[in-house]
Amino acid sequence: MVNDQIKNIQSQYGKLISKSKVESNSEITANFNCTTDEINNSSMFKTESLKPSFLKRIIGLKVGNELTEIGSKIFKENYELSRNLKIELEKAKNFKSEVLIKIEEINEREMADLDQDLFDKVFGKNSVKSVTEMKNKLSEDFVKQLQNQVDQKLMNDTIEYLIESTKINLPSEFLIKWMKLSSENKISIGEAKSEFEKSEKGMKYQLIESKIIIDNDLQVNFEDLKSFTTHLIKNQMLQYGQAIPDEKEVDGIVARVMSNKDEIKRLTEQLTSTRILNFFKDNFNYKTKKLATMNI
Numbered sequence: 001m002v003n004d005q006i007k008n009i010q011s012q013y014g015k016l017i018s019k020s021k022v023e024s025n026s027e028i029t030a031n032f033n034c035t036t037d038e039i040n041n042s043s044m045f046k047t048e049s050l051k052p053s054f055l056k057r058i059i060g061l062k063v064g065n066e067l068t069e070i071g072s073k074i075f076k077e078n079y080e081l082s083r084n085l086k087i088e089l090e091k092a093k094n095f096k097s098e099v100l101i102k103i104e105e106i107n108e109r110e111m112a113d114l115d116q117d118l119f120d121k122v123f124g125k126n127s128v129k130s131v132t133e134m135k136n137k138l139s140e141d142f143v144k145q146l147q148n149q150v151d152q153k154l155m156n157d158t159i160e161y162l163i164e165s166t167k168i169n170l171p172s173e174f175l176i177k178w179m180k181l182s183s184e185n186k187i188s189i190g191e192a193k194s195e196f197e198k199s200e201k202g203m204k205y206q207l208i209e210s211k212i213i214i215d216n217d218l219q220v221n222f223e224d225l226k227s228f229t230t231h232l233i234k235n236q237m238l239q240y241g242q243a244i245p246d247e248k249e250v251d252g253i254v255a256r257v258m259s260n261k262d263e264i265k266r267l268t269e270q271l272t273s274t275r276i277l278n279f280f281k282d283n284f285n286y287k288t289k290k291l292a293t294m295n296i
Contacts, residue, residue, distance in 0.1 A: 002138045010111040013118055019106045022047065022061045029105035032085050034071070034097050042104060043084040051076055058103075066102045071095035151277055158280045159205055168204045172196065175203075209276065218275045220268050228271045229254050 019026060029044045047055055054074050057067060072095050075081045082092035085099070112118050119128040128134050180192035187195075213219055233253055245253075257263050 001142055002135050005138050005142075006114070006134065007111075009118070009122055010114070011109050013112040013121060015110045015112075016107040017110055019108050020062060022058050022103070022106055023108065024055070024059065025108060027107045027109055028058075028103060029107075031102045031104055033100040033102070034085070036097050037087070039085050039087065039099070041086050043086075044105075045075070045080065045084055049075055049077065049080045058101075061103055063103055063106060066100060068098050068100050071097055071099050074099065074101075154286075155273070155277050155280070158284065162208050163201050163204050166204070166208055168207060170200065170203060172200075212276060212279065213272070216279060218272070218279060220271050220275070225264070225267060225271060226254060226258065229257055229267055232267075233257070 016027070022028060024047055026047050027044060028047065029042060031040070031042045033040050047058070050058065051073060054069055057069070061067070071081055071085065071092070075084070078089060078092045081087070081095060082089045085092070085095070087095065114131050114134070116129065119134060120126065122128075123134075123137060128137055176189065176192045176196045179195050180187055180189055183192070183195075230250060233250060257267075
């Protein structure tokens with residue numbers, strides 16, 4: 001991921017050099033026209049995104065040249081067809097119409113040098129001074145981005161362990177009958193039993209979660225929620241490079257967010273989940289397993 005990101009940065013900050021004909025590493029701007037589907041727009045794409053059969057056809061063409069192809073036979077990925085033709089992704093998955101492609105511009109991307117000028121543009125003046133420091137910084141950023149996924153995986157595994165290892169005898173017969181009677185649609189006992197089996201783990205965890213919250217004083221009150229919401233808003237502003245306003249303005253934003261019942265419910269669940277995860281981390285003896293790295 002780090003190496004790929006470095007290549008992306010070098011490409012992003014590199015120079016475009018005009019070329020007379022399409023080569024295997026070209027960036028092409030072309031007009032896509034399909035009268036049957038009312039498509040007529042220009043877009044830029046890289047030759048590496050093309051299917052091998054179409055790439056062979058386009059290599060060597062010059063500005064002004066045209067060729068036609070069935071839409072689904074142009075790009076390797078459906079999202080590239082969707083982006084370039086400006087159509088819905090679902091439509092792109094099975095797009096069989098013929099498209100006229102007219103080449104408007106051909107460029108080659110000269111990768112930027114990994115020097116101090118590039119480091120300063122990307123990370124700020126003198127924040128990074130070598131390729132090694134750049135890799136370390138990108139690695140730290142990736143760790144932060146992936147931390148939510150890591151925490152969610154840990155949370156899911158812990159919940160699964162608790163459900164499997166905690167003996168809870170639910171009144172299944174009563175709950176199946178209750179599900180049958182309380183259902184908005186008329187369902188049979190068999191259908192109610194199927195619904196119960198799908199919900200059984202969730203019911204057990206709700207009981208476990210409630211006991212953990214009560215026994216360990218993890219309840220969320222209004223002040224907790226206000227503080228949590230304030231922290232989220234400030235972090236979001238920093239993430240998008242916005243200046244943090246004064247406390248009065250922040251309080252106004254928080255008040256508007258907390259005036260929405262759905263938002264209060266969502267934030268309460270989020271804060272409760274965070275507290276429970278921290279409780280798990282502090283009180284469970286997790287076994288650490290070192291995984292071998294793979295070069296793919």
